Amino acid sequence: xxxxxxxxxxxxxxxxxxxxxxxxxxxxNFYALHWYRWETAKSxxxxxxxxxxxxxxxxxxxxxxxxxxxGYSYLYIKGSQPEDSATYLCAFGGxxxxxxxxxxxxxxxxxxx
Amino acid sequence: xxxxxxxxxxxxxxxxxxxxxxxEQNLNHDAMYWYRQDPGQxxxxxxxxxxxxxxxxxxxxxxxxxxxxxxxxxxxxxxxAQKNPxxxxxxxxxxxxxxxxxxxxxxxxTRLSIL
Numbered sequence: 001x002x003x004x005x006x007x008x009x010x011x012x013x014x015x016x017x018x019x020x021x022x023x024x025x026x027x028x029n030f031y032a033l034h035w036y037r038w039e040t041a042k043s044x045x046x047x048x049x050x051x052x053x054x055x056x057x058x059x060x061x062x063x064x065x066x067x068x069x070x071g072y073s074y075l076y077i078k079g080s081q082p083e084d085s086a087t088y089l090c091a092f093g094g095x096x097x098x099x100x101x102x103x104x105x106x107x108x109x110x111x112x113x
Numbered sequence: 114x115x116x117x118x119x120x121x122x123x124x125x126x127x128x129x130x131x132x133x134x135x136x137e138q139n140l141n142h143d144a145m146y147w148y149r150q151d152p153g154q155x156x157x158x159x160x161x162x163x164x165x166x167x168x169x170x171x172x173x174x175x176x177x178x179x180x181x182x183x184x185x186x187x188x189x190x191x192x193x194a195q196k197n198p199x200x201x202x203x204x205x206x207x208x209x210x211x212x213x214x215x216x217x218x219x220x221x222x223t224r225l226s227i228l
Contacts, residue, residue: 004155031211031212031213031214032212032213032214034213034216034217036219041221042221043117043203043218043219043220043221043222044203044219045219046216046217046218049214049215049216051214089155089156091156091213092213093210093212093213093214094212094213100158100161100171100213101158101213101217102155103148103155103156103157104155105153105154105155106155
């Protein structure tokens with residue numbers, strides 16, 4: 001059974017702090033790693049899709065890195081703001097039928113003003 | 114605005130009753146998906162469809178059925194055979210996937226509860 005682990009489960013930071021979370025996934029049969037942001041009462045929104053070992057993606061203050069050989073991805077948020085408060089999901093694409101993603105349980109971030 | 118519309122937002126089901134959750138998209142996406150979320154768990158795939166008139170079972174298809182008669186629509190029926198249907202259901206769509214390399218676009222979800 002393929003497993004995607006995210007840590008920590010939840011995180012509370014002050015406005016202005018920088019933070020990072022981890023997504024661990026199987027290192028074999030890798031095709032893609034997705035990050036989504038899911039704000040309360042809204043729909044999940046795609047942040048990044050990474051497919052190559054060593055990929056680094058950036059969107060404003062948020063960036064992500066990918067290591068497919070060891071099976072992990074980091075998501076970084078620089079200078080957290082209250083509007084960054086959300087659950088961040090990662091999803092692993094690989095090994096299954098076309099288009100199937102295996103989702104982690106998410107990291108819930110709360111940023112206090 | 115392009116997007117995915119799920120309805121209703123909240124749904125209640127009586128024991129032994131089938132209910133259908135609606136999912137409509139105007140993004141012109143070929144692929145559509147249904148996920149289920151339970152407390153403390155990641156999203157789990159129920160069914161997916163890569164093209165009209167074709168769909169495949171996901172990891173937890175038992176007790177569910179779908180149809181894909183139109184590109185825009187992918188309704189999910191929760192049948193009486195699904196013994197634990199209380200959950201949050203998310204619909205998603207994407208352009209055709211090659212091993213999961215395309216981002217998925219999600220609706221706002223439907224929360225189903227048992228009366």
